[in-house]
Amino acid sequence: MHISQVLWQFLIKWLTNSALFPREASTIAPYADALYFFLLTITVIGLVLVGTLIFGFSIRYRKEKHPVAEQIEGSTLLEATWTIIPLCLFLITFVWGAILYFRIYTPPANAMNIYVVGKQWMWKAEHPGGQHEINALHVPTGRPIQLTMISQDVFHSFSIPDFRVKREVIPGRYSTVWFQATTPGTYHIFCTQYCGTNHSAMIGEVTVMNPEDYQKWTQESTSGMSLAQNGERLFASMGCNACHNGSATARGPNLAGVYGSKLTLTNGSQALVDDAYLRDAILNPSEHITSGYAPIMPTYQGQISEDGLIDLVEFIKTLQSNYRVQETLTTADSNQQAPTTPGAVKP
Ligand code: HEC
Ligand SMILES: [Cu+2]
Numbered sequence: 001m002h003i004s005q006v007l008w009q010f011l012i013k014w015l016t017n018s019a020l021f022p023r024e025a026s027t028i029a030p031y032a033d034a035l036y037f038f039l040l041t042i043t044v045i046g047l048v049l050v051g052t053l054i055f056g057f058s059i060r061y062r063k064e065k066h067p068v069a070e071q072i073e074g075s076t077l078l079e080a081t082w083t084i085i086p087l088c089l090f091l092i093t094f095v096w097g098a099i100l101y102f103r104i105y106t107p108p109a110n111a112m113n114i115y116v117v118g119k120q121w122m123w124k125a126e127h128p129g130g131q132h133e134i135n136a137l138h139v140p141t142g143r144p145i146q147l148t149m150i151s152q153d154v155f156h157s158f159s160i161p162d163f164r165v166k167r168e169v170i171p172g173r174y175s176t177v178w179f180q181a182t183t184p185g186t187y188h189i190f191c192t193q194y195c196g197t198n199h200s201a202m203i204g205e206v207t208v209m210n211p212e213d214y215q216k217w218t219q220e221s222t223s224g225m226s227l228a229q230n231g232e233r234l235f236a237s238m239g240c241n242a243c244h245n246g247s248a249t250a251r252g253p254n255l256a257g258v259y260g261s262k263l264t265l266t267n268g269s270q271a272l273v274d275d276a277y278l279r280d281a282i283l284n285p286s287e288h289i290t291s292g293y294a295p296i297m298p299t300y301q302g303q304i305s306e307d308g309l310i311d312l313v314e315f316i317k318t319l320q321s322n323y324r325v326q327e328t329l330t331t332a333d334s335n336q337q338a339p340t341t342p343g344a345v346k347p
Contacts, residue, residue, distance in 0.1 A: 025187055025208065026163035027180040028104055033164070035096055042089055104165075107178035111146035114139070115227075117306045118149065118156035118169040121198040123189060126310060129218055130226045135204035137189065138221075139181055140214035146178040148275060152306045157193035160206055166192060174276050181208040231315025234308055243297065252297060253290055256319040264291040278313045 012033070015021035024030055114137070115126040125133045139145050149158055151171040158177065159166035167177040191202035209217060225233075235241055243252030259278065263271050266289045271277060280287065282304070285297035304312070 022161040022164075023183075023187070024162070024164075025181060025183045025185065026160075026165065027182060029162070029164045031100055031103070035093075035100055038096070039093065105167075105177070107146040107176055108144045111144040111178050113146045113148055115310045116147050116149040116158060116169070117152055117310070118158065118191070118202075119152040120154065120196050121191070121202040123158070123191075123202065123204050124307070126227060126307065127218065128227055128314065130223045130230065131218060131221045132223065133221075135189070137204065137206045138214060138217050139206060139208055140211045141181050141184060141208055142211060144178055144180045146176055148174050148176050150174050150306050150310075154195050155193050156191045156195050156202065159190045159192040160187055161190070162187040163206075168193065174279070181206075184208050184210055184213075227311050227314040228318045229315075231311035231313070234304075234311055235315055238300070238304070240312075251294075253293060255316050258319070259317045263288075265289060266291050275313050278316055279309050282309065282312060 008030070012021070012024055012030075016023050024033065113128060116137075117124040117126070123135050123137075125137045127133075131138075147158070149167065149169045150173065151169045153171060155171070156169040157166060158169050160179070163179045163181065165177050165179045167175050169175060185208055187206045187208065189204035189206055191199060193199075195202065235244075240252075243250060244255050246254045246256060258273050261273055263273055265271055268291075271288060273281075277288075283299060283301050285299060286295055289295045
């Protein structure tokens, strides 16, 4: 191990043991901390420099020694120095911060997706295999986990300090965050945006497990139905299949393969169909009419909970052979059902 790494480990251990700093329990944590300590270091250097100069000058140029002020009319060298050095420091921080930002907010394509719904005042997690948890989240070590989050009421913010993860959870919009946990154990979840009376009680615990333990956990806590299977039921009970039955004479388009595709709308624009688009297509169908179809789909605003929408979205995703969908399904360890074949929506 490199000497700087040894020093780093020593520093972090000392800080966490003395409860001055959260633990580093995700792959991104050391990167976030490196930037943080860089900022801290230049701040301390600046503080010491300015403090020393103020102190030194006020002694050296005090009134008794220099009763009459001596005017200095500018120094190009001095001014260039105190412009260029801070400029470089700011640019370094900017580029470093931007790189880190993109890393933190761009989930890898092979990430395992878990849904999180925030509401006053609890966190609900929904695994693709149908496992539901409240104020708890079980994840395995060693693989990237993506959280697709939405709020059922007001603004919340999902934060796991030990993973250096935090993101707003917004009503009406999916936001994502990802991490890869490194160390089995339990870690705090916080809501970090004031959201009403019991905001401070909107907390929970992430349990990080070895992949084998996680596998066991998913089998033990299965509800018997995956999210997609719940969605299939909803699709039938809400009458979606009256129009979307995959047949050529159906009034609504065949939804097989629609996820991940580009739709042409009646106004001529193109839309990429992702989770957010599907959710919006169900709640506000009139906002974007698919070209070639009549605007007959009713709005389902106020009739489906966020959990129900997640189920429907997951179901529509399975109606095809896109790799992301495969990924979502294979992570559902308890879900033995094969992906539904395209067009297999029963009328
Ligand atoms: C009365 C018939 C009807 C019902 C019921 C209906 N839809 Fe639709 N749906 C349509 C039509 C027609 C379109 C295409 C025009 C448009 O975009 O509104 C559409 C579009 C969509 C789209 C956009 C994707 C695409 O290929 O255009 C989705 C997603 C969708 N429906 C899902 C659902 C779900 C889920 C339900 C049940 C909660 C449902 N629909 C109920 C008729 C219907
Ligand atoms: Cu909250």
